[in-house]
């Protein structure tokens with residue numbers, strides 16, 4: 037019997053199947069939908085994805101408005117958040133991976149209190165110099181821990197990082213391992229525990245998983261190259 041168009045898995049479903057086949061079930065796959073149309077988002081949803089990420093508040097708002105019928109999606113913010121969009125971000129996202137300064141963390145905490153929300157937060161760390169990226173240096177993060185621990189409306193869950201371009205595989209692995217070490221050291225120090233590591237994108241996620249990622253953020257490998 038010929039395979040009909042409807043019964044053939046979509047390219048998106050096929051790519052997800054390949055990715056999942058080699059992924060420990062403990063790793064949460066987050067589909068990054070920036071510049072991806074809602075039809076493709078629906079295909080990923082149909083293939084079982086429930087975690088989706090956007091890097092901008094505005095584009096997320098438009099997309100979520102078109103996907104309101106998919107009520108069990110968890111939305112993640114992964115891009116730099118300007119403080120004037122913090123309130124909107126809390127309304128749109130359950131997870132904020134890109135908390136990259138104490139000022140932002142404090143603002144999110146205050147607004148979360150007002151909105152009666154308790155967002156899941158990752159602290160974005162910049163382990164290597166990268167002028168195009170935001171994030172805490174390790175020293176800044178250590179210094180801020182006591183203040184961060186007082187932000188009672190935020191559920192600080194872990195660390196997030198984005199690697200600079202141009203690293204070798206060995207350097208990538210080493211940098212991911214450094215994030216894991218940092219999270220372990222902070223957790224051991226007892227201020228709060230950081231069980232989650234949000235690290236790994238399409239080009240580097242197998243190395244991130246090998247280093248202990250609990251959440252990977254995949255865009256182009258699922259949806260194809262962005263324009």
Ligand SMILES: *Cc1c(COP(=O)(O)O)cnc(C)c1O
Pocket residue numbers: 068070091114115198236237238239253254255256257
């Ligand atoms: C775009 C983006 C991703 C996904 O990148 P791909 O290379 O398409 O997988 C992951 N994390 C962040 C922060 C991003 O901005």
